[in-house]
Amino acid sequence: MSTYILRRFLQSLLVVWLLSVVVFLLMRLLPGDPVLMLITAEEFEAASEERLALLRKEFGLDQPLPVQYVRWLWGLVTRGDLGISIIQRVDVRSEIAKRLPISLHIGITALVVGGVVGVFLGIISALRRGTWLDTFVTFIANIGITAPSFWLAILFIYIFGLRLRWLPIFGYTSPFEDFWMSLRQSVMPVVVLATLPMAALARQARSSMLEVLRQDYIRTARAKGVIERQVISRHALKNALIPVVTIAGLLLNFVIGGTVVIETVFNIPGLGRLAVDSVVAKDYPVVQGFALLTGISTTMITLMVDLMYGFLDPRIRYG
Amino acid sequence: MARVAEWTAVVRPARGVVSARVRRVLFSRPLVVFGLVVVGMFLASALFAPLLAPYDPYAQDLRNVLQRPTAEHWLGTDALGRDVLSRLIYGARTSLIVAVGAVLMGGAAGVILGLIAGFVGGRIGVFIMRCMDALMAMPPLVFTLVITSLLGAGVRNVMVALAVAFIPGYTRLTFGQTLSVKENEYVIAARALGASTSRIMFRHILPNCLSPLIVQASLSLGGAMLIEGSLSFLGVGIKPPTPAWGSMVLEGYRFLTSFPILSLAPGLALMIVVFAFNMVGDGVRDALDPRLRGVV
Numbered sequence: 211m212s213t214y215i216l217r218r219f220l221q222s223l224l225v226v227w228l229l230s231v232v233v234f235l236l237m238r239l240l241p242g243d244p245v246l247m248l249i250t251a252e253e254f255e256a257a258s259e260e261r262l263a264l265l266r267k268e269f270g271l272d273q274p275l276p277v278q279y280v281r282w283l284w285g286l287v288t289r290g291d292l293g294i295s296i297i298q299r300v301d302v303r304s305e306i307a308k309r310l311p312i313s314l315h316i317g318i319t320a321l322v323v324g325g326v327v328g329v330f331l332g333i334i335s336a337l338r339r340g341t342w343l344d345t346f347v348t349f350i351a352n353i354g355i356t357a358p359s360f361w362l363a364i365l366f367i368y369i370f371g372l373r374l375r376w377l378p379i380f381g382y383t384s385p386f387e388d389f390w391m392s393l394r395q396s397v398m399p400v401v402v403l404a405t406l407p408m409a410a411l412a413r414q415a416r417s418s419m420l421e422v423l424r425q426d427y428i429r430t431a432r433a434k435g436v437i438e439r440q441v442i443s444r445h446a447l448k449n450a451l452i453p454v455v456t457i458a459g460l461l462l463n464f465v466i467g468g469t470v471v472i473e474t475v476f477n478i479p480g481l482g483r484l485a486v487d488s489v490v491a492k493d494y495p496v497v498q499g500f501a502l503l504t505g506i507s508t509t510m511i512t513l514m515v516d517l518m519y520g521f522l523d524p525r526i527r528y529g
Numbered sequence: 530m531a532r533v534a535e536w537t538a539v540v541r542p543a544r545g546v547v548s549a550r551v552r553r554v555l556f557s558r559p560l561v562v563f564g565l566v567v568v569g570m571f572l573a574s575a576l577f578a579p580l581l582a583p584y585d586p587y588a589q590d591l592r593n594v595l596q597r598p599t600a601e602h603w604l605g606t607d608a609l610g611r612d613v614l615s616r617l618i619y620g621a622r623t624s625l626i627v628a629v630g631a632v633l634m635g636g637a638a639g640v641i642l643g644l645i646a647g648f649v650g651g652r653i654g655v656f657i658m659r660c661m662d663a664l665m666a667m668p669p670l671v672f673t674l675v676i677t678s679l680l681g682a683g684v685r686n687v688m689v690a691l692a693v694a695f696i697p698g699y700t701r702l703t704f705g706q707t708l709s710v711k712e713n714e715y716v717i718a719a720r721a722l723g724a725s726t727s728r729i730m731f732r733h734i735l736p737n738c739l740s741p742l743i744v745q746a747s748l749s750l751g752g753a754m755l756i757e758g759s760l761s762f763l764g765v766g767i768k769p770p771t772p773a774w775g776s777m778v779l780e781g782y783r784f785l786t787s788f789p790i791l792s793l794a795p796g797l798a799l800m801i802v803v804f805a806f807n808m809v810g811d812g813v814r815d816a817l818d819p820r821l822r823g824v825v
Contacts, residue, residue: 221659221662224659225659225662225663225666226663226666228659228660228662228663229663229666229667231663232660232663232664236675236676236679237679239679352560352804352807352808353800353804355807356751356755356800356803356804356807357800358755358758358759358762358775358796358799358800358803359759360758360759360762360763360775360778360796361758361778361793361796361797361799361800364778364782364785364792364793364796365793365796367785368785368789368792368793372785372786463668464668466668466671467668467669467670467671468670470670470671470674470759470763471670471759471762471763474763485671485674486674486763486764486765488678489674489675489677489678489763489765490764490765492678494678497675497678500671500675501667501671501672501675504666504667504668504671505663505666505667506666508666508667508668509662509666
């Protein structure tokens with residue numbers, strides 16, 4: 211078991227390292243002078259050739275690519291140095307650190323809401339298989355998987371914000387500042403972001419519950435007279451939830467991707483919004499930092515899910 | 530070679546059985562039939578857009594801006610007086626071109642890498658697969674967003690970005706299939722007969738990996754359209770004046786209070802078409818091989 215954990219961990223490290231190479235190369239393959247990553251276009255125009263050469267030397271841009279990569283990686287690992295934003299002229303790391311809590315607030319709330327509602331719906335519809343409720347849940351789940359989140363967001367804004375005037379249509383307030391306002395502002399973003407995880411988990415929970423209910427140990431439990439509620443809660447549920455956990459890790463990826471859209475529509479100053487703004491403004495150091503951060507966090511999440519699998523299901527043995 | 534053919538025949542079910550199942554699964558389930566109908570309509574509007582669209586999707590008519598739906602303009606006109614229905618029909622064409630191009634390019638590259646990783650294996654195989662892990666580490670929307678930031682907006686660049694994002698999925702799928710297929714006797718037989726590596730890969734292994742690849746392709750068409758729509762909505766995908774559903778939603782967003790149809794109609798079209806593609810993909814999967822449930 212411990213050798214498996216170690217091997218999986220080293221594998222993930224390798225993936226993260228490859229990711230850093232990919233991200234570094236992508237940014238260096240850009241058309242244009244990398245000095246532009248350090249100064250603005252106006253400064254670039256105004257600067258003399260000597261000044262540019264000095265800058266290149268100062269930042270090691272005159273060195274061969276592998277040397278540049280090692281320096282970049284060293285700065286990243288030892289100081290968490292992600293460079294300076296071209297547009298904002300601020301440290302990319304501190305900009306990300308400032309916005310991360312906002313995205314986490316919306317993203318994690320959405321995942322929890324989507325997870326609880328989705329699993330609940332999936333299990334109910336498996337237990338009531340073939341009824342109108344089952345048909346309804348399956349239909350909603352199918353819609354939820356395919357609905358474009360930007361469109362869903364606009365539909366919600368139109369109905370609940372503009373027509374009914376129940377909820378504010380954009381903005382973000384920290385829950386520590388004004389809890390009530392924060393709650394009202396985050397309802398729509400959270401619900402829209404939670405739609406996909408909810409739908410996917412409902413489908414997964416339904417099919418794995420149906421699978422478990424067919425097993426011999428369920429029949430045994432019923433045969434020895436265990437009451438139905440206990441058969442479900444004690445015997446079926448635990449086993450049905452194992453495959454649900456794997457897909458939950460995957461969904462976290464989608465939530466990270468989803469925040470990009472949601473934060474833009476609802477004008478929430480989180481990481482996703484930062485990424486879109488930076489892509490539009492061609493602020494490459496920020497895009498680079500964002501790409502690295504999402505890549506590393508998803509790799510670590512996948513690793514954790516893989517390891518959790520073994521604890522949840524003792525039948526799974528690692529060689 | 531006659532021997533090889535016999536062995537292959539044992540592995541595959543008889544042709545009649547498969548086509549009967551294909552017909553039964555594809556044409557008896559209401560949702561799959563609905564999907565087929567919608568996909569058919571979508572393909573028709575994409576292919577015959579010039580014949581179907583009542584107006585030129587680029588033609589501005591500044592005297593008739595922001596019209597509500599009328600007999601002349603069934604879905605009204607946008608802020609530049611362009612006919613919304615015509616732009617919607619031409620938008621189907623943009624969607625289709627991007628999705629098909631991305632799936633073909635990404636699929637081809639992924640299949641070749643997967644075949645090499647699975648059949649040749651060794652260090653090259655490990656290297657390919659770890660690189661794919663690294664590419665997969667980013668959510669597809671984030672990955673395509675990063676690539677379009679480098680390439681710039683536009684139909685061709687979005688297509689390339691999506692293709693790159695699709696490569697790892699196809700590589701993994703082909704890799705897994707290749708590992709199981711290459712243990713079959715007919716592959717060993719082909720090798721014993723002196724077939725070259727590339728001949729074995731493309732003639733013997735690839736045809737036997739096809740069903741899951743076809744299913745994956747039909748499912749990723751919908752995914753491609755969804756991501757393209759999101760990128761265009763964010764303003765980094767396909768830019769106006771080219772008609773694309775995502776950017777139409779963005780353009781119409783400003784007039785949401787008074788003219789909600791401008792934003793809601795193209796988004797609804799996208800949702801229905803993606804839903805239809807997924808239903809057809811599920812149907813194709815169950816028709817070709819029900820065991821693929823959960824694999825693809």
